Amino acid sequence: MSPDETDLSMNSPSPIGLAAHDVRVADDLLSLGWPAKPWMPATTHDGQTVHDVIVVGAGQAGLALAFGLAQQGIAALLLDRAPAGFEGPWATTARMETLRSPKELTGPAMGVPALTFRAWFIAQHGQAAWDDLGKIPRLQWMDYLRWLRRVTHAQVRNGCEVTDVQPQGEARVALQVSQRQPDGSQVQAQFLARRVVLATGRDGLGGPSVPAFVRDVPRTRWAHSSDAMDYASLRGRRVAVVGAGSSAMDCAATALEHGATSVDLLIRRADIPRINKSKASGVPGLTQGHYDLPDAWKWRIRHYINAQQVPPPQGSTLRVARHPNAYFNQNCAVTSVQESAGAEGGASQLEIHTTQGVFEADFLVVSTGFQMDWAQKPEYATIAPHVRLWRARRPADADEADAELDGSPDLGPAFEFQQNTPGTCPGLGRIHCFCYPATLSFGSIAGDIPSISDGARRLAGALASLFYREDIEVHWARLQAYADPELTGQEWTPADSSLRVRR
Ligand SMILES: Cc1cc2nc3c(=O)[nH]c(=O)nc-3n(C[C@H](O)[C@H](O)[C@H](O)COP(=O)(O)OP(=O)(O)OC[C@H]3O[C@@H](n4cnc5c(N)ncnc54)[C@H](O)[C@@H]3O)c2cc1C
DSSP states (O other), X not given: OOHHHHHHHHHOOSOOOHHHHHHHHHHHHHHTTOSOOOOSOOOEETTEXXXXXXXXXXXXXXXHHHHHHHHTTOOEEEEESXXXXXXXXXXXXXXXXBOSSOTTXXXXXXXXXXXXXXXXXXXXHHHHHHHHOOSOBHHHHHHHHHHHHHHTTOOEEESEEEEEEEEETTTEEEEEEEEEOTXXXXXXXXXXXXXXXXXXXXXXXXXXXXXXXXXXXXXXGEEETTSOOOGGGGTTOEEEEEOOSHHHHHHHHXXXXXXXXXXXXXXXXXXXXXXXXXXXXXXXXXXXXXXXXXXXXXXXXXXXXXXXXXXXXXXXXXXXXXXXXXXEEOSOOEEEEEEEOOGGGOOOXXXXXXXTEEEEESEEEEOOOEEEXXXXXXXXXXXXXXXXXXXXXXXXXXXXXXXXXXXSBOOOTTSBOOBSSTTSSTTGGGEEEXXXXXXXXXXXXXXXXXXXXXXXXXXXXXXHHHHHHHTHHHHHHHHHHOOOOSOOSOSOXXXXXXXXXXX
16 A cells, blocks of 8 residues: 555545545536637538537547547537447456456546546545455446546437448548437438547457358357357356457356356467566557657567467456366367267267367357458448558568558558548548557557557547647637727826936
């Protein structure tokens, strides 16, 4: 415990409660002059409102950005297809007990102490509970994000799925949106925005990476680790999990906790990675300066982190290993999978062929991560062919192939997409990529907890600057028309200078 924390716990031995904390937040925001005064000209097109910024996605990235934009006096509308309070993976597809991130990180608090997870937690549970807390429970993080959304007054419309994104020249972007109605029906609507930000998460421009060996296996026999699925259905079944990353451990543990007969982890590597290299790269210099690095350095760092692979958290690994019916099979690459009739006419099963031999299982989970794959995002079909990718910019000395890096968008300084061939998709630069695929261009500042506020501040500032330049005629006219006197002319009497000077 730090000396400061000792003092705090002595000053407030019992929690102040969330209602009192909300008052503190409101006061802090008032002190910071938040939100800043609006200054953007209202825009319409054919009588329809053109929003200044529409953010697709109201996870932690979208929330942080909306707050950052409000600090710049810019209103943002957030659209999310998820129901309210279920944005992102935390309460839907994630299965870990706790976050990997240390509890002390300030995440999407945007530099406001009262908005941190720590402040929110202590207000409700007290200092002693904070000192005792190991890592942040997954669902508690979701609760925190729900609260953050409320106290920062984020304007979110849930149940709104963006189905098409169309730049309309150098003026605006049209979004086709399917809106879920209270009766379950869908209504189609068009939204217009001057700028659109895709804050769409880890699989923001793609989806699950699915190995070829399961493509012909009936879908009832396998799932990707990111699929929504009721793991109670695995009770009494033999399960195999491909992979050894954090999600593989979470899926294996969840299956075991739901009564799977056994779980075989099929691990291609001879050993499970032990060191999380991305932790060492997370210094402020990278956060602020990755974008300005020469291409060769950007590539080298990201490729190295990808190739080294991130180990599963220790807690997640122990959560699996404590089960006697969990088997860590290393050096075990899957070569093919078939559904076959069971022995002696028994129930059918999976035969999983590996470099170690054939495993028999009833269900397979592939925990093989995510990939950039526009085909999995039909909502971007209009723009996808025009987006310049790093493939076209790969440094000459990049000796090793890296599909993820090749497929990453080559972003401009405001996270904006750039055109493959200039002139073929005017307005593409009005769409900004604030999600995981921005990592090669900007470093990890567009989604993960450690630097999400840095990324949001950077993007909000860049958008304010772009808007100002675009509207400079309006601001010039306003400057000239400005006529709010600070003096009335009654404050002083002009002197008769002739009486004051020596002739
Ligand atoms: C299982 C898991 C565990 C993780 N654990 C950690 C961790 O411990 N620490 C850490 O720093 N990072 C972690 N991450 C990485 C990262 O922090 C999370 O992915 C986080 O959710 C990113 O926040 P986000 O706001 O960028 O995206 P998300 O939280 O994924 O939010 C994106 C939102 O966009 C919406 N959306 C997408 N497409 C559309 C569309 N077409 N129309 C409307 N809405 C759309 C989605 O519904 C979603 O709510 C984890 C990721 C995963 C998958």
